Amino acid sequence: MHFPSTIKVFKLNNGISIPAVGLGVYQMPSNNQTQKVIDNALRNGYRHIDTAAIYRNEETVGMALRSSLIPREQIFVTTKLWNSDHGYDQAIKAFHKSLERLKMDYVDLFLIHWPVQGKRKETWKALETLYKDGKCRAIGVSNYMNHHLVELLDHAEIIPAANQIELHPYLFTSRIETINLCRTSGILPVAYSPLVKGLKLHDPLLMKIALKCDKSTAQLLIRWALQQGFCAIPKSAVPARVIENMKVFDFEISENDMEILNNLDENLTTGWDPATAL
Numbered sequence: 001m002h003f004p005s006t007i008k009v010f011k012l013n014n015g016i017s018i019p020a021v022g023l024g025v026y027q028m029p030s031n032n033q034t035q036k037v038i039d040n041a042l043r044n045g046y047r048h049i050d051t052a053a054i055y056r057n058e059e060t061v062g063m064a065l066r067s068s069l070i071p072r073e074q075i076f077v078t079t080k081l082w083n084s085d086h087g088y089d090q091a092i093k094a095f096h097k098s099l100e101r102l103k104m105d106y107v108d109l110f111l112i113h114w115p116v117q118g119k120r121k122e123t124w125k126a127l128e129t130l131y132k133d134g135k136c137r138a139i140g141v142s143n144y145m146n147h148h149l150v151e152l153l154d155h156a157e158i159i160p161a162a163n164q165i166e167l168h169p170y171l172f173t174s175r176i177e178t179i180n181l182c183r184t185s186g187i188l189p190v191a192y193s194p195l196v197k198g199l200k201l202h203d204p205l206l207m208k209i210a211l212k213c214d215k216s217t218a219q220l221l222i223r224w225a226l227q228q229g230f231c232a233i234p235k236s237a238v239p240a241r242v243i244e245n246m247k248v249f250d251f252e253i254s255e256n257d258m259e260i261l262n263n264l265d266e267n268l269t270t271g272w273d274p275a276t277a278l
């Protein structure tokens, strides 16, 4: 895949490029409005969309991408296998249903959405098969904590390319073991809820550092993720914010300020906490 040089990318462990900032589309309904949001994102430099079967908007994502007329190979699409579809045969079937909804021949990254206890091993085998069959350009996991990854790495034939987990300064040091294992194993951490779902955008400390950088606190949080080496997938359904969230490549957070941000941990999970998943 060849992205124009204006698209900033990270490399996955199999050599393929993933645009560093993607648009998360969780809680965006499958409708015309969402299609317009994605269309606006694509017109403003986004080339990476993060969806999931459970978001129930894969049809709209597919439609928006087709109508953009951007060549398929210049857009990176992630989707995820839902919890009720674990198991070898079921995972393969569910993947094909996602493809049908997206109306695509392949996805760029297919993830196990959640480390459901029971059939994780067979489910990963299914993803390996899909990868070998050329149905996904990369495979990975989501919400895998250190213990889930240790288990997976013990039997995996293919090392996951990415682990999508909640990451932001308020949930950083409490995830450091998982992050370090990803880093040493060549697994790219993808930061979901990088804006803490909007909960911390008025934190005075963030506001002070953002002001120094002449950026918004949302931009500061996305930039923090990038400087940590994480891919970031902020969600916004507001066109101006979608544009704002991509303007994160023209500044740098100083080492000192990174250090301050690295120490804001509150073990703050904004959704389900996978650390408690067996």
Ligand SMILES: NC(=O)c1ccc[n+]([C@@H]2O[C@H](COP(=O)([O-])OP(=O)(O)OC[C@H]3O[C@@H](n4cnc5c(N)ncnc54)[C@H](OP(=O)(O)O)[C@@H]3O)[C@@H](O)[C@H]2O)c1
Pocket: 023, 024, 025, 026, 027, 050, 051, 113, 142, 143, 164, 165, 191, 192, 193, 194, 195, 196, 197, 198, 201, 216, 218, 219, 233, 234, 235, 236, 237, 238, 241, 242, 244, 245, 271
């Ligand atoms: N794998 C998983 O289990 C998992 C779990 C959660 C999320 N995710 C993925 O990660 C993506 C992002 O996470 P998220 O949706 O939980 O949270 P998020 O991106 O941290 O925050 C989204 C919230 O921030 C607001 N916002 C966005 N940009 C803003 C800006 N520039 N200024 C002010 N407010 C802004 C949005 O409101 P508006 O829309 O009104 O702008 C929304 O309320 C999801 O869409 C999904 O793709 C994955």
